[in-house]
Amino acid sequence: MAPHRSQTHSVRRYQKVKPRQSSKGSLVMGMVLLGLVGGAMWYFSPSGGSKSLPPVNLGAIADKLPQGINPKTLVVTQRVENPIAGNTASFSGDGGERLDNLARTIVYQGNSVKELAALISPLANNDWEKARLAYSWITQNIVYDVPMAETRNIDDLRPETVLARGETICSGYSNLYQALAKELGLDVVIIEGFAKGGDVIVGDDPDVNHAWNGVSIDGQWYLLDTTWGAGIVSNGKFEAKFNPNYFATPPEQLIVSHFPRETQWQLLPQPYDRQTFDQLPALTPRFFRDQIALVSHPQNDIVAGGDLEVTLRTGNDVQVVAQLMNNNGQPLDKQYTLSQSQRGQVTVNAAFPQPGEYKLLILSKNSQEETYYQAIVYDVTAQGSGQPFPSTYGTFSEMQVRLISPLGRTLPQNQASYFQIQVPGAETVVLVDQDRRELIPLNRTGDIFTGSEIIRFDNVTVAAQFPGSNQFWSLVEYE
Template sequence: MRNKHNYNRRSRKRKQKRGKKKSRFFPLLILVGFLVFNHYANPQWRSPLEDKLTYENIISFINSFNFRITSLKSLTQEFITEFNEPIVIGDINTLDKTKFSDIDNKALAIQYSGNSASELANMLSQYATTDVEKARIIYSWITHNIAYDVVALNTFMNYNIYPDVTVKSVLDNRQTICSGYANLYQQLAQNMGLKSVIVIGYAKGVDYAVGNDNNVNHAWNGVQIDGKWYILDPTWGAGIINNDRFEKGFNDFYFATAPQNFIYTHFPENNKWQLLNTPYTRNNFDNLPTVSHHFFSNNFELVTHKNKNIIADNVVNITLKAPQNIVAITSLQSNDQEIEGQHTFIQRQGELINIKASFPERKNYQLKIFGSTPNQENNYPFILGYDINVNRQTNQEFPFTFSHFSEHNGYLESPVQKQLNPQQNNYFKLRIDNAIDVKVFDKSSNNWTTLTRYGNLFTGNVEVSRGEVIVYARFPGDRNFWGLLRYNH
């Protein structure tokens, strides 16, 4: 939201401004009262108005006059619009993180039921002496003890009524929205002798619309540690919103986040709080792909397609970089509906992950990429997303890949289409780490064809009939053959 206030004004001037707001609001009350009176005094008006004079529409009517009941910026306490000292950007790799786990446990054990920032700061100070310990214990206590108020968020988004985000209210209720988190962090930091700022701007969360720069939608913090500045977001560190409900979950990623990673999701109104030597523009920020913190915690990197919007005239080939123990999977969707068929294909070359995507129709798609190290639950978090506008349908489908293909860094050179040529030779060429034997099984004819091995490369011509064809591999110390790829006609 645009800055409508100068926060260095004296309280007398603030009172005068509040008086002006009341005088602006009084004519609106008269107008609304007039509409309500006529609704009941004139029956002929009731038919067109009986479903319209609701509380929601009155609020909407008032807002149409650009009247703000209150705003994120105006209710963010101690908001610092200017910081005149030179800003020295900190290096997160130099922070002593060895005591973070111990600090987090101590923060979790601190029980405080009051509503005073100074009292709470005194309690936290008993367990933190250095700047980094103080900054960390404040972050940890807030994220473990303050829940996100989804009801208040919805009320604000629907009716423009902002909740009480003062420190006293936050500590009384133990729930708030972003500016309440930022206020509390700011007050605790100041009481513990740390320099801190509240940063407001745009965050790619539930209420962010690309290109809509009318109102800022988020608040977070900067904190000075040993003379250098770092950024953090206690709101996002406390948990997530899922199906309109807050799910508590401590997230370490948003404490002293690397600025080059933070910019993918947070764009400050004041560019200097990007803490980047070369700041991004708003347009740069809007065009970045949608990423989650798992993208960075799993050490993914973008190699190609560094903007989120892709215009496709053919098969799209996206390349990422990630450690070789990372598994990636994809989902191609349109209007939140999964596209049926094998329209994505993932394979590896060393640390490079290549993702192919084809499209059955000319329309808009969303390509979502998930990834992490293999786990027994087969739970792979979202890491990256693209919006794809398709000008020409390709309608190519790819073979189905089994888990052993990705787990052993499989890379298929041919054939890459799901449909094989029946009653003629099809040339197979693939790499698969650690395999000692690769065979192609034609299910219809019950024929097995062994491919020729050259190290981890396997090749050969295979004549197939119509039906299902599966590529299997055998690995050292295991007599079983495991599926790699499946083709269908």
């Protein structure tokens, strides 16, 4: 699949004018977020930038691969009786970033785990720092071997060989972390299981396609995945992108993507069964960071008619957009989704151009960020077709605008259309006739603006003027 790209509308301004008088100024157009899908995790950037970011998974190649190979190079680990989960919040301070930067200064090109541990050990003051430095060094120095995973031509995955080659698959990553952490004096295990979109583990169990680690710090256990922490696979190539989120990942977060073969390594007071795990939608660390909750659709598979409405709750200062993908992994035009947020309640509407299989991607950001990052992915079966929505712009999301009507993208010509829109904080809301440079005001009742207008022009834009500014900011555009 092609890397995600984004586009923006040009920026224009209109000066504030009296109702129904023309203006020679221009209108500030909010940014339209239109994206293509990347290799693993997608995002939208109003600035027009295009990047790939650490995904929920490292590729999605496991389902296409045969089972049954067993080179027997996976390090065997001992069973731990009743492992106790540690408090991952204690590792969320600046110390992690400092250690990640420190790990970048460690240069080692040999094949001895003992020699590498000797370089790391003097830099660590405690077990937590040893565990983090080992994670940071491996994820920033070992490359994911895409050809090995795709061809199943599994080579030697012992730690010494991984160090010598500088590349491996998930089994090699977890082998190396275990060996290095043990050399640093830590208790560590390899956890086998199934990861959604994982690569391939050595073995012949169809319910096992990935390997990660558990490490004991001060008598408590923490989960980590050096494979997913190292980067992503995009267009069949590995892209090194260090991700600290897969070190000491909270068990309640990791379980949405990693299902261990042994239940004890969920580290949860109430473990999930496999059916519950399989029914979860794909959730990323961004979902948890932005305190998103699934209100209407807690399961991955959705059957809809011609349209769909998904309801969420979010944390404070969180904005949400959506992208609909067809069954070939291609993004549909932005007109097929509409996202609206107000006071932590989010409604995501999707319309389907025809019956078929789709993926609904939901992305989020806060007001300090310019980029929306993937938070949720649903699989949707549409049994009908629906009407596309009007375009919305950056200000629509930022000001938590709610469009009540019309919800269709196309307005009937030479007929009256009734407009109703809630714009918190706006002083004036207008319809913009761009051809004649005319602003047509809507009636205000509190923060609700209404009006009936016979449309005799194309590309109707709804724009708002806020206190302290003479500019009108576009919110919605119709055809």
